[in-house]
């Protein structure tokens with residue numbers, strides 16, 4: 001791997017106007033990082049990456065680089081782009097081992113962060129640098145959000161999250177695991193105890209339902225719940241995954257690694273409308289998954305799932321929907337079915353707090369700087385945008401951290 005990293009770094013043209021950075025949502029200074037690496041200044045390269053994006057190591061593993069840095073590299077026009085992800089991974093991995101944060105003075109006031117996914121972690125690093133006294137409240141027993149309890153180990157090693165936790169603690173951040181805000185403690189308690197601002201980065205953890213007969217049967221599960229701890233499930237040899245997005249691909253690949261032998265991914269659209277990344281689809285096929293297009297699940301039974309042909313209806317202006325064709329139903333026999341058609345937010349904080357406005361889908365309404373309708377409460381990440389990407393959560397959260405800083409300073413000029 002190291003040889004490949006150096007060779008690729010040497011291929012970089014050091015463009016005057018680097019398109020790779022323009023294609024990156026957080027404008028990673030890739031050209032300068034590569035130049036420092038080639039001058040044997042890997043610590044400086046790592047510092048540049050980490051200060052721009054504290055999740056650069058995570059992003060190097062899970063970002064859709066083909067649409068971002070690598071997709072924009074000029075070398076990709078005629079051949080293969082510089083493998084930015086491999087270079088970023090090598091440097092960020094090195095840097096996370098040697099980085100010793102300067103403990104903050106913690107003299108600017110207390111900030112509460114609810115949720116330790118990419119959004120919460122970014123806010124914690126950004127505000128601890130500015131000397132705030134940060135406490136993270138996390139409903140789960142470990143930090144990371146979807147990075148820990150959704151993305152499988154074979155795509156993102158969990159040890160990275162343990163190292164990030166150590167770095168957070170070394171940065172003066174306190175972490176309260178197993179603490180779901182809105183159940184026992186709520187946002188009002190946090191303000192009572194002197195927190196000057198509250199940040200919500202609680203993500204989307206309520207699985208979307210298909211709303212069809214049989215959905216409550218014992219052989220039917222939801223993707224986000226399955227991925228949280230796959231080893232406690234006994235799915236059997238034959239599995240049907242309903243859905244054609246990245247989460248469905250993760251579920252299929254995980255099922256193979258936990259003993260299932262035949263996994264079919266059932267997509268209600270055709271190949272061109274599938275939302276999964278091409279590379280995720282390819283990997284699912286390599287792992288042995290069979291992708292079935294144009295079929296809609298219409299009922300679950302103890303013997304499997306009843307599928308019907310699906311056909312597009314409506315038009316582009318009014319909205320297109322893939323609907324089942326009556327009379328084409330037949331049983332697809334499997335031992336277990338997993339529904340992977342999306343997630344929405346849980347309402348626990350909003351329902352226990354007054355003054356936080358939400359959209360029709362229950363997502364938290366904010367302005368472009370993450371300010372919610374309640375003074376002093378900010379939000380970003382999936383709970384605002386709906387399911388997106390890690391780098392998108394980092395991008396917006398950097399701006400939100402600035403807005404929180406500005407707000408707290410305005411309280412005590």
Ligand SMILES: Cc1cc2nc3c(=O)[nH]c(=O)nc-3n(C[C@H](O)[C@H](O)[C@H](O)COP(=O)(O)OP(=O)(O)OC[C@H]3O[C@@H](n4cnc5c(N)ncnc54)[C@H](O)[C@@H]3O)c2cc1C
Nearest residue numbers: 115117118119139145146180181202203381382388389390
């Ligand atoms: C299976 C799967 C695979 C994915 N793969 C990729 C990928 O390859 N690349 C990519 O870029 N993106 C991927 N994503 C999307 C990405 O993970 C999310 O966009 C990102 O994690 C959102 O970050 P977040 O901080 O907003 O929320 P989350 O990561 O969801 O974190 C929210 C945190 O808040 C905590 N929380 C919730 N409610 C409370 C409460 N009341 N009190 C305290 N804590 C609470 C949760 O326990 C969780 O830890 C994937 C998503 C899934 C589901």
Ligand code: SF4
Nearest residue numbers: 012013015020073074
């Ligand atoms: S666009 Fe490609 S060649 Fe140009 S600086 Fe970025 S990585 Fe190097």
